Amino acid sequence: MDESKIILREKEIPQSWYNILPDLPKPLPPPINPKTNKPVSPEDLLPIFPMSLIKQEMSLKPWIDIPDDVLEVLKIWRPTPLRRALNLEKALNTPARIYYKDESVSPPGSHKPNTAVAQAYYNKSEGVKRLATETGAGQWGSALAFACNKFGLKCTVYMVKISYEQKPYRRSLMQVWNAQVHPSPTKLTKAGKSVLKQDPNSLGSLGIAISEAVEDAATHDDAKYSLGSVLNHVLLHQTIVGLEIKRQLEIAQVQPDILIGCVGGGSNFAGFCFPFVKEKINGKVLRIVAVEPTACPTLTKGPYQYDFGDNVGLTPLLKMYTLGHKFVPAGIHAGGLRYHGMSPIISLLVNEKIIEARAYAQNPVFEAAVLFAQTEGFLPAPETAHAIKAAIDEAIICKEKKQEKCIVFNYSGHGHFDLTAYDEYFAGKLKDFAHPESAIKKALASVPKCIEL
Numbered sequence: 001m002d003e004s005k006i007i008l009r010e011k012e013i014p015q016s017w018y019n020i021l022p023d024l025p026k027p028l029p030p031p032i033n034p035k036t037n038k039p040v041s042p043e044d045l046l047p048i049f050p051m052s053l054i055k056q057e058m059s060l061k062p063w064i065d066i067p068d069d070v071l072e073v074l075k076i077w078r079p080t081p082l083r084r085a086l087n088l089e090k091a092l093n094t095p096a097r098i099y100y101k102d103e104s105v106s107p108p109g110s111h112k113p114n115t116a117v118a119q120a121y122y123n124k125s126e127g128v129k130r131l132a133t134e135t136g137a138g139q140w141g142s143a144l145a146f147a148c149n150k151f152g153l154k155c156t157v158y159m160v161k162i163s164y165e166q167k168p169y170r171r172s173l174m175q176v177w178n179a180q181v182h183p184s185p186t187k188l189t190k191a192g193k194s195v196l197k198q199d200p201n202s203l204g205s206l207g208i209a210i211s212e213a214v215e216d217a218a219t220h221d222d223a224k225y226s227l228g229s230v231l232n233h234v235l236l237h238q239t240i241v242g243l244e245i246k247r248q249l250e251i252a253q254v255q256p257d258i259l260i261g262c263v264g265g266g267s268n269f270a271g272f273c274f275p276f277v278k279e280k281i282n283g284k285v286l287r288i289v290a291v292e293p294t295a296c297p298t299l300t301k302g303p304y305q306y307d308f309g310d311n312v313g314l315t316p317l318l319k320m321y322t323l324g325h326k327f328v329p330a331g332i333h334a335g336g337l338r339y340h341g342m343s344p345i346i347s348l349l350v351n352e353k354i355i356e357a358r359a360y361a362q363n364p365v366f367e368a369a370v371l372f373a374q375t376e377g378f379l380p381a382p383e384t385a386h387a388i389k390a391a392i393d394e395a396i397i398c399k400e401k402k403q404e405k406c407i408v409f410n411y412s413g414h415g416h417f418d419l420t421a422y423d424e425y426f427a428g429k430l431k432d433f434a435h436p437e438s439a440i441k442k443a444l445a446s447v448p449k450c451i452e453l
């Protein structure tokens, strides 16, 4: 009988994170300090991050040990299952094997606590008392609230206003774990006030919420900022996902042909695929597919150039695919994928054609999510459903071509707090947005010209 899940023992949890930086085909273009037009120094980042995370951000060590106190918390839900979507395969009548890594089993319900726990630990070790952050879908905010609660830190969350309104229960969950949650843009920061002055009805965006959280951390001595995606150290902490999958696929005695993940800032996708990217760079035949919404087509329509990570321009400049830091995406339900930029490492790998990218509109994505829930039983987050849609499309191609490929996707989170979105889908109220070229051009006009080093 085909096994429907591969479970590791607790003692098999990876003990080190995999750092892809030394294995990249080209050196990563450095983040630039916009004031000096020179690469940022560790000291530039100290007002917002603790030194241990700054060192990880820049480290070229291929493996970095996971501290015991972090492993102790991760053990609450790790290792996570690798499941085989046998019923979905049957429904599609495909010869393909479809596996998915179930990151929805963490207490907050997604992959996000893999880095939240590590970040809370390092901040606590350096005497920080409070962390400030942004959240889109509410998954990252709840993950950081959970992690701060575990390590006795205070937590302030700037939640993108449209998600705050669409997902009141994510806010409740953050409050259960003692976080203070504000709908962003707020009147609490200069950044928020300046956005509200231009557009009092602003729905907010991740870029705006990041500006608010960075300003909060930079203007309070006992607080630091914590980011849930994009940066190298965040992606590093997520590699525990891909390292577990490698072991699980060995147990199942299969080799992956296609790896698929959704991308917002890139963290779940990176953690899931980086341990395999190394093999691809070394010559292995493997397709690696990043999936984004057509409403926020960063990788499929944006240029690869330096831009700010936030809306107001408080962060260093990062070389990445970007739709322009002033870009505010349409209010689609995959809130965690509404980000104008992309992790610089993923951007480099897409530019080098090691990773491919595609975009889907939200109606076909929800259709895929419902098919998945009706066959496999689990209800995915709208973000995760982008990966499911791509996996289904690939499985259908396998059927047409009679190919027995192995497709693996990352099930980054559950959709138990996203039922309003499912209601709207069933009521036929979901709009599909294709982001027009003219809007991209307009937003890109605000991208600063930066000297290429």
Ligand SMILES: Cc1ncc(COP(=O)(O)O)c(C=O)c1O
Pocket (backbone or CB within 6 Å): 110, 111, 136, 137, 138, 139, 140, 228, 229, 230, 262, 263, 264, 265, 266, 267, 268, 269, 335, 336, 337, 381, 383, 384, 412, 413, 414
């Ligand atoms: C369930 C889920 N998947 C994916 C994402 C996208 O983020 P990232 O690209 O950093 O994994 C989010 C972000 O909030 C999320 O909540």
